[in-house]
Amino acid sequence: MSNSGPWGTGGDDDGDKPRGSDKRPGQRGPGNEQGIPEIEEFMKKGSEQLRVLMGGRGGKRPTGPGGPAGGGNGPGVGLIAGLAVAGAAILWVWSSFYTVQQDERSVELTFGKYSSTGMPGLNFAPWPVVTHEIVPVTREQTVDIGMGTLGSDDTGLMLTGDQNIVDIEFQVVWNISDPAQYLFNLADPQESIRAVSESAMRDIIARSQLAPILNRDRGMIASELRGAVQGTLDSYNAGINVIRVNFNKADPPSEVIDSFREVQAAQQQRDRLENEADAYANRVTAAARGQAAQLREEAEAYRARVVNEAEGEAARFTSVYTEYVNAPDVTKRRMFLQTMEGVLGGLDKVVIDQKDGGQGVVPYLPLPELQRSTDDDETSSAQGGSNR
Secondary structure, three states: OOOEOOOOOEEOOOOOOEOOOOOOOOOOOOOOOOOOOHHHHHHHHHHHHHHHHOOOOOOOOOOOOOOHHHOOOOHHHHHHHHHHHHHHHHHHHHHHEEEEOOOEEEEEEEOOEEEEEEOOEEEEOOOOOEEEEEEEOOOOEEEEEOOOOOOOOOOOEEEOOOOOEEEEEEEEEEEEOOHHHHHHHOOOHHHHHHHHHHHHHHHHHHOOOHHHHHOOOHHHHHHHHHHHHHHHHHHOOOOEEEEEEEEEEEEOOHHHHHHHHHHHHHHHHHHHHHHHHHHHHHHHHHHHHHHHHHHHHHHHHHHHHHHHHHHHHHHHHHHHHHHHHHOHHHHHHHHHHHHHHHHHOOOOOOOOOOOOOOOOOOOOOOHHHHHHHHHHHHHHHHHHHHHO
């Protein structure tokens, strides 16, 4: 029984071997005018296998109007082509529509060049003409700077203005303010922020003393650092907003912390002794100033009293002289009596003039005792009145 081979020629009774296959290329077979070259046979065989894989008929080669002999296409090829077009359209739509979350923004690029910024929601960017990049704009991101952050133990060691070394650890918290600038102006935002922050902190620490850094100036340093980093990033058009700076640690290096504590204790003792000395100096100085002021006031009072007394004596002498000019005898007598009163007023003697009367002296009259008792009575009366 004869079969039609894959090349459209009949086979013999022994199998599927085509007639004339034992002939060399170019020889004529008994049923053909000329044999088909081997390379053409291989090409036809590959074409048939490809048609089978694409959904065409297998086995015998069709000879009807729809077969290769008629020059038409099989029904499987059109179906596969339609499915391929539909799949490509679905893939294009899936690649062109995208969703942006509330905390994100998208940067759309037309042929690689920035064109617009996409807002939250469903956005359309016809791929491949327009592509997009989605970046988180409200999420807080951090950059840690300090000991061991880059695998080294000395990244946080900085030199202060008074030639001391301090170990600093701080954190820069930031987010994205302009997605386009963020994507296009910085190659590595994290490393850029790290380098700018570390440089600004070293500049601030180099202008500061060690003691304020360790104690009271941390908040001020953090605020100054945030302003410096933000200003530098703005000059780069980085599209980054520095939210805050967390100043985590400022300590002496661990190798010298014990010695540093001893130095701090000695400085505190020195400050205490200086304060005590200043307090004593202030107290003694205030007392000396008060005493000096008192002496000045007493001297001023004495000067005023002496001057006033001298002026009074001069005025009295002038008035006496005026009276003397007017009545010399009367003035002399009055001056004599006043002088004698001043000289003899305190003597315990009684003088009696016997010139007038000639009656003599009373035999005994204790006039000094009577005078003394009278003075004592007057003194006691004055004291009693003051007590009342």
